[in-house]
Amino acid sequence: MAYNHKKIEAKWQKYWKQKKFFTAKDNVKGKKNYYHLVMFPYPSGNAHIGHWYNYAPADVFARFKRMEGYNVLSPIGFDAFGLPAENAAIKRGVSPETWTLSNIKNMTRQLQAMGNIYDWSRMVVTCLPDYYKWNQWIFLQMYKKGLAYRKKVAANWCPSCKTVLANEQAEGGKCERCGTSVEQKEVTQWLLKITDYADRLLEDLDTLDWPERTKSMQKNWIGRSEGAEIDFPIEESELKIKVFTTRADTLPGVTYLVLAPEHPLIKILDARIRNKNSVRDYLEKSKHKTELDRLTDVKEKSGVELQGIKVINPFNKKIISVWVSDYVLGGYGTGAVMAVPAHDERDFDFAKKFELPIIQVVSENGKQNKLEAAFVNDGVMVNSGELDNLPNNIAKDRIIESIGAKKKINYKFRDWLISRQRYWGTPIPVIYCKECGTVPVPEKDLPVKLPKIKDYLPDGLGRSPLAKSEKFLKVRCPECGGPAERETDTMDTFIDSSWYYLRYLDPKNKKSFAESLKIKNWMPVKMYVGGPEHAVMHLLYARFFTKFLHDEGYLDFKEPFVSLRHQGMILGPDGQKMSKSRGNVIDPDELVEKFGADSMRIYLCFMAEYSQGGPWDPTGILGAYRFLNRVNDLFAKIKFDKKVKPDNGSGKDHKDLNRLLHKTIKKVGEDVAGFKFNTAVSSLMILLNEMEKKKDAVNKNMAENYIKIMVPFAPHIAEELWQNLGNKKSVHIEAWPEYSKHLIEDEEVEILIQINGKLRDKILMPKGSSQQEIEKIAMSKEKIKEFLTGKPKKTIFVPDKLINIVI
C-alpha cells in the first residue's frame, strides 16, 4: 500500500518548525561551523523544476554535513530587484513592490514544501530598504576610495524608447521593447573599478575548489595579456600615436597604423585630414553598425585612410600611413594598433583589401617566404637589420629596450557599468549641486528610499522613471544647503547579489551590514551551489566585493566561496529547454501533490549526474516513488509484526547483510561528499533489494542505520519510520552512522581467471591467497584446461583480483 506522503510531509514539516530544528545558532559548543549556500532565487512567481534541482540535492549535502557533526547554516532569501517586476507593473498596473512581495509569498510556500533545512528566520529580501541601504553604503565606501566613478561611456541607446539599454536588453542590436536598431550613444554613467582588482581576481582563482571550466571562463573573461606600449610620432607634429602590442618583435614589419573610429586623435587632427568627407562618412557608418553587422564584417574588413597624416616607425624611421577601421576596438588597449600584415591575420586581410605593403620579419627557416596567409608562429628574424637570425622572442625584448618602449599589461574586461535607467532597483546615493558638484549622500541619511510612483516608463530624456518624482528629485545639497538634484539612476541588480551571503549572518543589523564576529564565525562560505550561467558575472562581482571589503578591513578572508558546484539543467521530456511556448514545462507542484517531496528529492538526485542534468522523464519519478514505498513497507512492517531481532542476530544472511550495510554507509557518505547523488541513491536501492530478499535477517539496529543514511534524501519518511520504531526524539539530531572498517573487509574474494587477457572463469578464494594456491585451483578447472592449448609464457597476478595466463 502506498504511504500517505501528504500527511507525513505536512506533519513533520510542522514538527521541525515548532522545534526550530533548523534555526542556526552562531555557535554550538564542540561543533565546527559550516556555511552552506545556494544561489538565491529571483521571485518570478513560481518555483520551477530548475529551483528544485538546484536546491534539493544541495540540501542533501547540507543535511549530510549536519549529520557529520557540523553546525550548518543553510540560508535562503530572494534576489528581488529586477526588470520583470517593472514589466509586470506596466502590463498589469500593480506596483513592482506588490508584485514582488506576493511572488515571494508564493515561492516561500513552495520552497518550504521541499523540506529543506533552510533557516527561514534569516531570510533576506534585497528590495527592502533594510537591505539596499547597505548597497548604498558599500557604494559610498567605494566612492571614497575612488573605485566608484562617473564617466562618459558609449552605451546602447534606443532612439525610439529614448533610453539606455543593458547589453542583455539589446541582443542582436535590436531594442527588446520595440525592435528598433540600437545605436551607440555617449552617456554619463557610474562605474565600479573592478579592473583595479584584475590581477588578484586572476591569481586567487588558483586557491579555489571550483569547477575548472568556471575558473577558465573567469580567466578568459579577465583576459590578461602582456605586451608593450609603443609611441609612433606623427610627422610634422608634437603628437604621437600610442599603440599596444604583444608582438613588439614584429615592429620592423609594421607597414601602417590603424585607429578605432572612436579614437580622440581623429578629431584633433581633423584640420590636417585631406579626405575629411570620406572619413566622416566612415565614422558615421560605424556608429550605426549593429552588433550583428560587426560580426558579419569579421571576414570583410572596411576602413579609410587618414590622408595627410603620416607617422614614423620608431624602429627603422620609415614613414607609414594611418587608417581608421572598426576592426580596432576603441575600448581595448590604446584604441590604436600597429599593423603587421605579415604576422597578424586581421592585418593581413586588411592589407590585401587596401593593397598595403606586407613585409615578413619572422620566418620559420630564416628565409623570406611567399606568404599565402599571416605567419603567426615563432621563428627567427628576417628583414630586420642587425636583428636578423635572432629568435623572435629574444628580439622582442631587444626592440622594446632599444626604442625605450614601456612594458604593459592589458585586460579584456572593463570596469563594471552599474547605472540603470530603471525604477525597480537601488537608488544611487548621490546628489548633484550646482555649487558643490557631485556630493555623496551622507551615511546618516541612508537609505535613500525608492519613491512610490505611478508611471514606470522612462521620462524620455534618457533618465530613469525616478526623475518623474519631484519629491525624490529635488533635494537640498548636504554641503551647502542649496537646491540640488538627486541621481535618478538605480544600481545594477548584480550589486545586490555581490554581498547577500554576508547579510544572512546578521540580517536585522541596523548598525552595519553584519557584525564582524558573526562574519568571523561563518565566513567564508564552505560550499556554494548554483547554476553555471553565473560563471562570470555574479561569481566575479561577488569576489570583487569580498576583496574590496577585505581591503577596507571588514573581512579577514579574500575569497567568499571556498568550494563551488554547479547543477546541470533539466530539460523538457522532449530534450528541449523548458518553455511555455513549447509546452514542455514540468510543474513541480503537481508532482509534489502526486508523489511527495521525498520522491522528488530522491528522483532529482538519482536521475542524472548532478552537474550534467538532462531531460525530465515523466515516468522516471515512479521509480523513486516505488522505492520509498518499499522502504516504508519493509520497515513499517518490522515494527508491527514484532519481528525485530536482537542486535546480535547471527547467521550468514545477517552477516552478509550487515557487511553490505556498512559498505553502503561508507559509499553513500563518500558519494554525497563528492556530489555523486545518483550513485548514492543507487546504493541505497541495492541495499534495500538485499534487505527485502533477506527480510528475516534484518534487525532493528540495521533498520535504524538504514533510515539514518536515508535522512538527507528523504527526510520526511525517514522521520516517520524512525519515530515509528519507538524513538522518541527526532532522527534529525542523529549523527551519520560510522561504518566498521573491520566489517566491510570481505573474507572471500572472487578471482578472475583470464587467458590472454580474456575472462574465462572465476573462482572464490580466501582473501590474501597466494599465486600458487590460485594457480593450482585454476589449472584444475576443466574450462581452463580447454583453453590452455599452448605453453604458458608468463602469468600476471594481481592479488585478490585476477590471474592472467599468457600463452
Place this chain on the structure above:
RNA sequence: GCCCGGGUGGCGGAAUUGGCAGACGCACACGACUCAAAAUCGUGCGGAUAACAUCCAUGAGAGUUCGAUUCUCUCCCCGGGCACCA
C-alpha cells in the same frame, strides 16, 4: 576560429592508480494475483547464433599493454563559453 565539457543498451545512467562493460532505475515483454483493470510481486531484457558454450560490441581509425570505456595520436559528431582583445 579559439577554450572547456561530452559521445557506453530502447531511455537516464554505472564502472578510472588500466583488470568481470552495462550496476541502479525507467520503458518493454511474459507470468502470478484479479471477473477485469490499476497497483503489487516474480522472471527476462546490448547484438549475432539452436545454444547454458562461443563470437562481436563503449562515436571512427590507429598505437601502447598480458589486458584499454579508462592512457597516447588522428579524425567525426553533440553541448557550452568566448569571439576582430592587436
